Amino acid sequence: MIQVDVIETSELGDRSYIAHDGRSAVVIDPQRDIDRVLELLERKGLTCKLVLETHIHNDYVTGGYELARLTGAVYGVNRDDEVSFERHPITDGDVLTAGDIRVRVLATPGHTDTHLAYVVEDAIAFTGGSLLFGSVGRTDLVDPARTVELTHAQYRSAHRLAHELADEVQVMPTHGFGSFCSAGAATGGSASTIGEQKQQNDALLETDENAFVQRLVAGLTAYPAYYVHMGVRNRQGPGPVDLSVAEPVQAEELHRRIAAGEWVVDLRDRTAYAAGHLAGTVSFDLGGPFTTYLGWLMPWGAPLTLIGESQEQIAEAQRQLVRIGIDRPDATAFGAISAFTDKPETYRKAGFAELAEAEVVLDVRRDDERAASHIPGSAHVPLHRLLTELDTLPPGELWVHCVSGYRSSIAAGLLRRAGRDVVWVADDYANAVSAGLTRETA
Template identity: 65%
Template sequence: MSPQVEVIETSELGDRSYIAHDGVSAVVVDPQRDIDRVAELLDTRGLTCVMVVETHIHNDYVTGGLALAQRTGARYVVAAADDVAFARHAVRDGDELTAGRLRVRVVATPGHTDTHLAYVVDDGDGPAAVFTGGSLLYGSVGRTDLVDPDRTEELTRAQFRSARRLSEISGAEDAVYPTHGFGSFCSSGSSTGAASGTMGDERRHNDALTETDEDAFVARLVAGLTAYPRYYAHMGARNRQGPGPADLSPVEEVSPEELRKRIAAGEWVVDLRDRTAYAAEHLAGSIGIALGQQFATYLGWLIPWGTPLTLIGEDAGQVTAAQRQLVRIGIDRPDGSALGSPRDLAGSDELRRYPQVTFADVAEARGRDGVVVLDVRRDDERAHGHIPGSVHIPMHSLLERLDDVPEGQLWVHCAAGFRASIAASLLDRGGYDVVFVDDEYAGAVSSGLATG
């Protein structure tokens, strides 16, 4: 039989961690920082963690690998070529390890990073499990511009060859288990959106395996690379240092008076409520980033690193959920929390609101004196079409480009409303006259309002 594999989904970051086991001994692959999820699954399955392996030094999250290895006494397997500040079991291409009845083969797969590894795990009877990290994804590969933008072409060529090497050494029935590719900004190319697959599937559908011309593959992948979250710049260094355990204990609650002081001091006070509720009423000077799948990604993308952060939640459960997302990207402890409605936390003169509209309203308002349609989508989205006459400032560049924001009433839109809601809150915080377009851009295209 093949190794048994348990999947631990971190959908908020578009990643997966895995537990490969033989029913007794377990190998944990690329664990996220909140290792309580891993420990719970190990306990539920009655497994002993004997090995923790990293496919690479991660760019999009803080690893829980070292903390898990220390907690369980497992070997911590990291590439020998990685310059790290902690003791680990160093491995190189071609090494073989054992975990119970499982054999773990190490395969160098540079591209996503220089020192990237894949792990082929089998029990000598049946198809193997191939843990591909950020190299071979479902239908695509990991992005190749994170190490050094000037080396993107070089690393893309390495990625192409690594994907093909994995295909060559694997059987068609071998199961493929990537870490990225489920919405992570570490992905590139045209993902199939698959939730599972074999190497045979990848040979039929993966860009790196169906394209035989390396130059054509490189040109297409490089042309398709888009902006990625700014917090990535801090993850590699943190992971090389060896992150300690996550602290998920309750965050200290602050008084309404202290909350107002923090806002006045220019600190980030982030309201976790739904974007509709935020637009209808919010505390002046706060920032609205609704708690959901993309919360940590966009907060981490926008916040000046190291800025004090206080969370406003409707209840303690919201703050706890936000805290778990944030610890994964290296924001270890929010500086405080406040619970309740805006009216609970402020006087009536400290409340603000702004209109929430659809693209049909935009069509009626466009062209009126003083109305500015502000598109906060990424450059690659804008290149496919836009609303004629609109101004374009990507949401992730907004804080650095406030001088480029024109005068007038700003009707802010994105592709589906989430990024526009954040941008509207940032502009409202800055004193701008804001209208929030909470609608699907596809409707603007189908109605003829947008060019495509």
């Protein structure tokens, strides 16, 4: 009887899997911090025989290369992927074994050209970024000019899986749990089957391939800028990571780094940041999708300093950052803000009920969110474009909002660092809707 253990990486909306028979294990799409995998293998007394990649990931750095090296497992990667390391080249139709476990390889291009799915014992399909719960993986990450071509391929891959696999086969995707790698309307949930997907998946419900392609392409939204670096890194064979926390620097060094224009990131709760922070820092609350937005906004390779409440908070941030290829911060510091400054900077926190006081309302949601609903008269710059469009913002105090308050907290910190007066709208956009402050698109 094949069992599957799920290793969740909720911060990136992804999952890794360990399929095993109680003795031998197959690991699919492991994240970079493989200590989680190794701990589970040891605890269950499993021997890792196979490490498999569904694709050379766009949204994170793989731990597959290092896991295979440490365990001596066979590392299966599509033979058509141009990589700089030795691997077991696999292709459509291959059958692999791990102990008594039989794994069939299916080509499922679309999310990437060389995407593969793995069917274990004709009972479980590990579908990576192809067939997700309710939707499919996005198709514009390889080359925007080829998006239509790859969307056609994605549609056919989804239908291939639905046609060739029995309704009772379990579907276990890597993406689609909040990941920017998903496209369409994901249904959520923790489990599904091919039969269930036939009843609820956008790609399988649509019988007109051209109509599906047009709809998916039209619905694609912005994705994190750091994605462009991930595939390149994975083709090189990412090595081990050092998750130990470096010795903290003192206040004088923090001030020097801020004066030099470096990124000094405060990981504390966003409400605590608004109530008092070291001037010149920026807020990326570790309790939200911290990695996604820091990796998106910070210039790639720029010096990075992390400030946290504790050493444990710094350690958690480092773990999350290695998953997107930021291997070590340049400096760290932790403790109360009073240890770093006797004049903490603050800004006001408000709700939508107080919006009548606002001089300028700034919406930092994405273009598609703005198109569906907005506050009349508000300015709009999506968060991921804020730093390049600072000069376009209207003068005056900026009341910054998003949907939940997370993105607007990042924007408020960035704007404050740029010298703007801000009010952080720490409120749910649904409250603006219910108060009649918004205009909905028909």
